[in-house]
Amino acid sequence: QSALTQPPSVSGSPGQSVTISCTGISSDVGSYNRVSWYQQPPGTAPKLLIYEVSNRPSGVPDRFSGSKSGNTASLTISGLQAEDEADYYCSLYTSSSTWVFGGGTTLTVL
């Protein structure tokens, strides 16, 4: 099964922007738009943030945006707020009808 690589941690000050990358290989991330992102504050269940690379479900602030370039998908959080402190995971639905998650990135708001 494919692997998705995320940085273990990122940080930023309130009001700043941060970007979390999610790198796969050309035959998965590079070939499909089946990438989604999830936010998991400490002690809670994951919550959907972005689907199909760049689509936001209703209720998710437009401070959260997604994009993809080649084999790397990215989540950008602009106008950082203290409540954004959480773990963030990318995920890919593969051509084998299985799922793979990135290792997760811990966001610290300084």
Added chain:
Amino acid sequence: EVQLVESGGGLVKPGGSLRLSCAASGFTFFTYSMNWVRQAPGKGLEWVSSISSSGTYIYYADSVKGRFTISRDNAKNSLYLQMNSLRAEDTAVYYCARMKTTPYYFDYWGQGTLVTVSS
């Protein structure tokens, strides 16, 4: 309101078995694929298994293939995970997640149930 409530977790010895349940409400359960995703203590998310809306198509992660069995009862709005030959590395919080298809993503998650495999 969509609700997913897991149950059945607990402490089990290595080699033992456990059956997890996920009670769904607030949506037409039989029209959605469902999944189990787990998270070991202090670790990231790991997809475990997926079952299509009718139960026809089933998929497993390599780490659980041959030991875990996913099933569903659409009449009872319930999802199950039968876990056999449990190992210490199966210790995790197990989440039930509703899956949307085309596009593909998990739109609702339960709160999870903790499985601890230890002697």
